[in-house]
Amino acid sequence: xxxxxxxxxxxxxxxxxxxxxxxxxxxxxxxxxxxxxxxxxxxxxxxxxxxxxxxxxxxxxxxxxxxxxxxxxxxxxxxxxxxxxxxxxxxxxxxxxxxxxxxxxxxxxxxxxxxxxxxxxxxxxxxxxxxxxxxxxxxxxxxxxxxxxxxxxxxxxxxxxxxxxxxxxxxxxxxxxxxxxxxxxxxxxxxxxxxxxxxxxxxxxxxxxxxxxxxxxxxxxxxxxxxxxxxxxxxxxxxxxxxxxxxxxxxxxxxxxxxx
Amino acid sequence: xxxxxxxxxxxxxxxxxxxxxxxxxxxxxxxxxxxxxxxxxxxxxxxxxxxxxxxxxxxxxxxxxxxxxxxxxxxxxxxxxxxxxxxxxxxxxxxxxxxxxxxxxxxxxxxxxxxxxxxxxxxxxxxxxxxxxxxxxxxxxxxxxxxxxxxxxxxxxxxxxxxxxxxxxxxxxxxxxxxxxxxxxxxxxxxxxxxxxxxxxxxxxxxxxxxxxxxxxxxxxxxxxxxxxxxxxxxxxxxxxxxxxxxxxxxxxxxxxxxxxxxxxxxxxxxxxxxxxxxxx
Numbered sequence: 046x047x048x049x050x051x052x053x054x055x056x057x058x059x060x061x062x063x064x065x066x067x068x069x070x071x072x073x074x075x076x077x078x079x080x081x082x083x084x085x086x087x088x089x090x091x092x093x094x095x096x097x098x099x100x101x102x103x104x105x106x107x108x109x110x111x112x113x114x115x116x117x118x119x120x121x122x123x124x125x126x127x128x129x130x131x132x133x134x135x136x137x138x139x140x141x142x143x144x145x146x147x148x149x150x151x152x153x154x155x156x157x158x159x160x161x162x163x164x165x166x167x168x169x170x171x172x173x174x175x176x177x178x179x180x181x182x183x184x185x186x187x188x189x190x191x192x193x194x195x196x197x198x199x200x201x202x203x204x205x206x207x208x209x210x211x212x213x214x215x216x217x218x219x220x221x222x223x224x225x226x227x228x229x230x231x232x233x234x235x236x237x238x239x240x241x242x243x244x245x246x247x248x249x250x251x252x253x254x255x256x257x258x259x260x261x262x263x264x265x266x267x268x269x270x271x272x273x274x275x276x277x278x279x280x281x282x283x284x285x286x287x288x289x290x291x292x293x294x295x296x297x298x299x300x301x302x303x304x305x
Numbered sequence: 306x307x308x309x310x311x312x313x314x315x316x317x318x319x320x321x322x323x324x325x326x327x328x329x330x331x332x333x334x335x336x337x338x339x340x341x342x343x344x345x346x347x348x349x350x351x352x353x354x355x356x357x358x359x360x361x362x363x364x365x366x367x368x369x370x371x372x373x374x375x376x377x378x379x380x381x382x383x384x385x386x387x388x389x390x391x392x393x394x395x396x397x398x399x400x401x402x403x404x405x406x407x408x409x410x411x412x413x414x415x416x417x418x419x420x421x422x423x424x425x426x427x428x429x430x431x432x433x434x435x436x437x438x439x440x441x442x443x444x445x446x447x448x449x450x451x452x453x454x455x456x457x458x459x460x461x462x463x464x465x466x467x468x469x470x471x472x473x474x475x476x477x478x479x480x481x482x483x484x485x486x487x488x489x490x491x492x493x494x495x496x497x498x499x500x501x502x503x504x505x506x507x508x509x510x511x512x513x514x515x516x517x518x519x520x521x522x523x524x525x526x527x528x529x530x531x532x533x534x535x536x537x538x539x540x541x542x543x544x545x546x547x548x549x550x551x552x553x554x555x556x557x558x559x560x561x562x563x564x565x566x567x568x569x570x571x572x573x574x575x576x577x578x579x580x581x582x583x584x585x586x
Contacts, residue, residue, distance in 0.1 A: 077382065100409060101331050101484045113547045114382030116332020118538055121483045129517075130331055130356070130487045131413040139410070139429055158433075162406075167439045173394040175380030175387075178357070181434045182410040211433025223432050224453070302547040 051257055053283050055236035056195070058255045060086060060291060061283045063147075063193040063234040069094040073145045074138060074183050077115050079193045080147035082294070083234070085111060089290050098137065100179040102128045111298040119301075134179070138186050146187030148180055148210070149194045152202050155248050155269050156219075157192060157212030157230035159184070160205045167207060177209040184210035189228040196235045196266035203269045213247035237263050239280060243272070253278040307477035307500075307524040312576040315499050315526040316342045320465055327354040327416075327463040327495065328361065330537060331486030332382060332545070336469040337361050338533035338579045339501050341571045344368050354461055356412045356487060360536070360553050363387040364571070366402060367563050373403040375461075377412045384550050388557040398560065406440055411458045416487045418460035419494025430456035466495035469534045470519070471542065473502045474509045477521030483540030485517050497525040501533040503542050532579035543583040 053061075063083035067073060069092040075084045085108065088095050096105050101116035105125030112120050121127045128137070137143065150159035151174050161180065165171030184190055190212070194200060212230045213219055220229050229247075233240040239253040251263060252274045264271050283291075310318070320326065320343060328336050340361045343351075352373040355362055359381060365371055367389030379390050393402040407415070414426035427446050437443040437456075446457045468488040470479040479500050481488060492498040500519070505527070511518060521527070536546035536553075556566045 101333070101486070103484065112383070113550060114332045114545070116382070116484050116486075117545055117547070118333070118483065118540060121333070121540065127484055129485050129489065130409070131417045131490060134410040134413050135417075135428070162435070167435075170395060173379075173386075173391045176376065176378050176406055177408050177434070177436065178378035179409040181408040181432075181436065182428075182430050185429070185432045208433065208435040214433050220433070225432060302551070 051282070053288055055255070057288065057291060058280070058283060059193060059195065059234055059236040061287045062239055062255070062280055063191065064090065064287070066191060066232055066234065067092050067095055067145065071144045072096040072098065072142060073147055074098050074100070074143045074187055076146070076148040076180065076183070079149045081111055082291070083193055084147055085294060086287070086291050089294065090287060098143065100130070100133060102130055102133045104128065104137070109297060110301040111294060113302055134182060138182055141186065143183075143187040144189070146183035146190045148183060148190060148192050150192065150209070152200055152205055153192065153194065153233070154202060154205045156214060156216045157233060157242060157249055158205055158208045158214065159192070159210045159212065160207050162207040162209045164206055180210040184212065184229070185225060185227065187227060190230040191232050191234070192230055193234045196237050196263065198266060198268045201267040201269070213242060216247040217245070237266060248272060250274050251277065253280045255280045256282045306521050307527045309477070309505070310526045310528055312338060312342045312501065312528045312530055313346070315528050316346055319497050319499055319525055320348055322348055323350045324464040325352040325354065327461060327466040327491045329355060329466065329468055329486055329488050329491040330534065331357060331484055333484040333486065333538055333540065334469045334481065334488065334534050335359070335361055335537035336467045336501055336533065337535060337537065338530040338576045339467045339469070339499060340365055341574070342576065344370060344567065344571050354463055356409055357382070358387065358390060360387070360550065363389040363557055364567065366390050366393050367399070367557070368567060369399040371402060373405065375405040375407070377407045377409045381550060381553060384554050388554070389563060392560070405442060406436060407443070407458060408436065411443070411456065413487055415458050415461040416490035416494050419462050420490045423460055425457050425459050427455045427457050461491070461494050463491065463495040465497045465499060466491040467499045467501070468492060469501045469539070471502065471539055472504045472506050472509060473500065473527045474506060477524055477527045478509060479519050479524065479527065480509045480511055481517040481519075482512070489517060489519060492519055492523060498523065499526045499528065500524050501528045501530040503531055503533070503539050505529045530576050530579055532581070532583040533576065535579055535582040543585065546584050
C-alpha cells in the first residue's frame with residue numbers, strides 16, 4: 046500500500062507511470078478515462094510533440110482540461126483538424142497511422158485480453174458494461190497497445206467472461222496466427238506495478254513494483270498466480286514536476302466540469 | 306426542398322411506431338429535443354440505431370419506446386453506466402430490449418455503406434474478439450484479389466435519421482461544424498431525414514468551400530429548435546453541459562426518480578424550453 050507519507054496516491058503513480066512510456070513522436074489513439082489523463086500528462090511534460098487522437102475525430106488535440114467525454118468541444122477547438130468518424134476508423138486507424146493505442150478496461154486476463162462488455166453470460170448479464178466502442182479495432186491496428194487500469198481481484202481475472210478486444214489471445218503467437226502484424230499489448234501500467242508480456246509465452250509479468258509495494262501485496266490484487274521478472278525493478282517515484290503538472294491538470298478539469 | 310415544420314409536426318408526420326430510427330451525433334449535436342418529442346408522442350416498438358447510446362437513448366429505452374437497440378458503446382461518457390439501458394438488459398424493465406452489438410468501426414462503416422447504397426460494409430475488424438459469437442449479423446467475406454478474410458456487417462438503412470445541425474438557410478441547406486461524427490452518412494443512408502437546427506438564417510455563412518453541408522434536397526424536414534442539442538453541445542453556440550451528464554447518474558439510477566424526471570422535463574415541457582437550458586458559449 047502507498048502510505049500517505051510517500052506524498053502521492055496510488056492513482057497518481059499509475060497515471061504518471063502510464064505517461065512516462067509515451068514518446069514525443071508517438072501518434073496515440075486515446076481511450077476514455079484513465080488513458081486520457083496519462084496521455085495529456087505526457088504531452089504537458091516530456092512529450093510536447095505527441096499527437097493525441099480521440100475517436101470522435103480530433104487529430105492533434107491539445108486540451109487545457111481533460112475532456113469528460115471523448116467528444117468535448119475542447120478537443121475539437123484545440124485540434125489540428127477534426128475528421129468524420131468513418132474516416133477516423135478507416136484511414137487513420139485501419140490505415141495503420143497509429144503508433145500507440147492507449148486503452149483501459151473493466152477486466153483483463155493474463156494475456157492482456159480486455160473485457161468491457163458483460164460480467165456473466167452475454168444473454169443474461171449480471172452486469173451490462175458499456176461495450177467495446179473503438180477498442181476491438183484499436184487493439185488490432187495500433188502498432189502497439191498500452192493499457193492502464195487499477196489492480197483488483199475482480200479486474201485482473203483468471204478467465205474473462207467475454208473478450209471485447211484481443212490482446213495476446215491464448216498467448217504465444219496467437220496474434221500472428223490470426224494474421225495480425227501489430228505488436229498487441231506491450232505494457233500494462235497499474236496503481237501498484239508495471240507488467241509486460243513475456244517475450245515468448247506473452248503472459249503478463251510484473252517488471253516493476255511501484256514505491257512501497259510488495260510482491261505479496263500485488264499478488265493479492267490479481268486473480269491468477271502472478272509471475273515476476275527475474276530483474277524486478279522499483280518504479281521511480283513521481284518527480285515534483287510530474288505531480289505538480291498532474292494535480293494542476295486535475296484541478297483545472299474539476300473546475301471546468303463543475304460549471305454548466 | 307425540405308418542409309419547414311414544427312417539431313411536433315415533423316415527428317407526427319415522419320416517425321411511425323415500429324420504425325428503424327437513427328439519431329446520431331457523436332457526443333456533439335445530439336438531437337435531444339427531437340428525442341423528447343418522440344417520447345411525448347408515445348412512439349413504441351422502435352429499433353434504435355446509434356453508435357453511442359448515451360443519455361438520450363437511456364431516456365427512450367427507459368420509457369419503453371424501443372424494442373431493439375443497435376449500438377457500439379452504451380455508457381454515460383466519463384461518468385459511468387446508463388442505468389435505464391442496464392435495467393432493460395439485465396432485468397427486462399420496462400420490457401426486454403433486444404440488442405445488436407457492434408464495434409465503432411463496424412457501425413461507422415455500416416452507415417457509410419448505407420450512404421453509398423451498398424448492401425454491406427467490409428473492413429478489417431473483430432479479430433480475436435467475441436462479438437461475432439453473439440451477433441449473427443457479424444459475418445465475413447473473402448477478398449477476391451488477395452484471399453484475405455474480412456469482417457462484413459449489413460449496411461444501416463434507417464427509415465428515418467434525425468440529426469441536429471448548427472443552422473439552415475431558407476432553402477433548407479444545413480451546416481455542420483466541429484465534431485461531425487457520422488451524421489452526414491446517417492442522413493444519406495436513410496429513407497427520410499429530419500434535421501433540427503439552432504437557427505434558420507438567410508446565408509449559411511459556411512466558413513470554407515469544404516464545409517460539411519447537407520443540401521436541402523437530401524432532407525425531409527427542417528425544424529428550428531434553439532438549444533435542441535442540450536445537454537450535448539453545438540459548436541460555436543453553447544458548450545457541453547458536463548454538469549448535467551454527471552447529474553444524470555443519480556436521476557437514472559432508480560425507476561421512480563427517472564420517471565419523475567421524464568414527467569417534469571419531457572412530458573410537461575415543450576421544444577421551446579430547450580433554449581433556456583443552454584449554458585453560455
